[in-house]
Amino acid sequence: MVTVKDLLETKGRLVHSIPAGATVYEALKLMAGKGVGALVVLDDEKLVGIISERDYARKIILEGKFSKDTLVREIMSTALICIGLNDAIEGCMALMTDKRIRHMPVLEEGKLVGIISIGDVVNSIISSQEVAQAVINSLLRHSLEDMSLDELLKRSLELIFSIPWLAFEKQGSIFLVENNSNALVMKAEVGLAGSIKKACARIDFGKCLCGQAAATRKIQFADCLDERHEIQYDGIIPHGHYCVPICYSNETLGVINIYVREGHRFAKRERDFLFAVANTLAGIIMRKRLEKELVISERLSAIGQTVAGLAHSIRSILFGLEGGIYVVNKALRKDDMQKMNTGWNMVKKNIEMVSNLVSDLLGFSKEHITAFERCSPNIIAEEVCGVMEPKAKDTHLEEIKVIRDFDPQIGEVLLDPKAIHRGLLNLVSNAIDACLVDENEGKNHVVKVITKREGQGNFVFQVTDNGCGMEDVVKNQVFNSFVSTKGSRGTGLGLLITQKIVQEHEGTLKVDSEIGKGSTFTMQLPVKRGN
Incomplete structure (x- = not known):
């Protein structure tokens, strides 16, 4: 801490x-x-x-x-x-x-x-959060490299210990569950003596702190060698542990074991960071497992798309992090505590969303159970506009205006708010990019976000821009994998992901575009008002 x-x-x-x-x-x-x-x-x-x-x-x-x-x-x-x-x-x-x-x-x-x-404190917290986010991004990047899982796990430990504000001993290990057994096998370690590696090479579920973390799927923290520390060996030195389970759904995949000094105080921020790393590793482990099983299968391509799609979503959410920092700094200059709290909440919310996204790593490579809940489409649209406005302002062009046109009559409906937020964020981000690459720099660029009722049983999210537009040949392929209108700026997966989200809501995604005049993307969704 x-x-x-x-x-x-x-x-x-x-x-x-x-x-x-x-x-x-x-x-x-x-x-x-x-x-x-x-x-x-x-x-x-x-x-x-x-x-x-x-x-x-x-x-x-x-x-x-x-x-x-x-x-x-x-x-x-x-x-x-x-x-x-x-x-x-x-x-x-x-x-x-x-x-x-x-x-x-x-x-x-x-x-x-x-x-x-308070300015010193806010800047310190933001700085430490940015370092933590860089570690998560680095893990995702390494997962795409030609690196074995054991090498990746060791690299994960090294990245954890590289963060200066984490008061950990530079000792730890990562265990994985092999062959659907109820035992943990040490796969990577940093700084452990030979006696520790021998004693802890294999640990049954429920035994010692790591085994309890695996069995209960709950974090185990100890500030000393208490009664839970069942494994003993010659020369053991007083210490404590964070033992964090790596879980996917209801399955325990492994455990991260980090050493701390005796008497170390439990810190929520340390716990949350280790949970974020564990969630990231869970997604990576599951992807690695599928890659191994499907190495000669067409699904291998889908797994690669999943990882790239997750990176695309994280990149969009980082705009929200930058927006929160922008609001905090502006509030500090104007001595506006209310605005500072608003900006700080934006920062926390977007960092938490990265961890949630990692947990969905496999969500786009197989059928996803949509988590419907009652929510307001207008609130989702407003959140997306708020996240993307800093990006629209920070351009080489004059400010790209983000205009809201929300229908107050929509009310609350049943949606998966996180998924819809992600899909709409992709559309607005793409609309801003379309303005940025427009060769007509003298144009007053505008991105308009619309919500409205359409007929008796549907409502729409609509994103319109007056950017570069698309030729017919591009428009006809825009929902195919790896087709991007932004060259090296995009992966082409954003619209593919958005289309899948809309389909999971039993809706449709349409595009209308004209070269040099702009594009309109329309998400049409059925109105569901159940409990």
């Missing part, structure tokens, strides 16, 4: 302070000169408060006072919440949000050693 100490090592421990008896004017002048938004207040070298630009705005300007006539001690915030060097950054974020504070002094044995702001 990332601690306050880690953050200060990057940011630095310099603290700007001012005496309690100084004037507010002097405090403002110091803040401006140092380029900071707050100062700690000292009285005889003792920390007594914090004064910020917000204190000045609320307690001087709004009350009609004068900064040169008012002392710092009269307006400073004295109800201080202090933190220690070993406190987790995630805990600081929760505390700042709950208490609505923006700065927190850092103490070590009662001595002031630093100060952190």
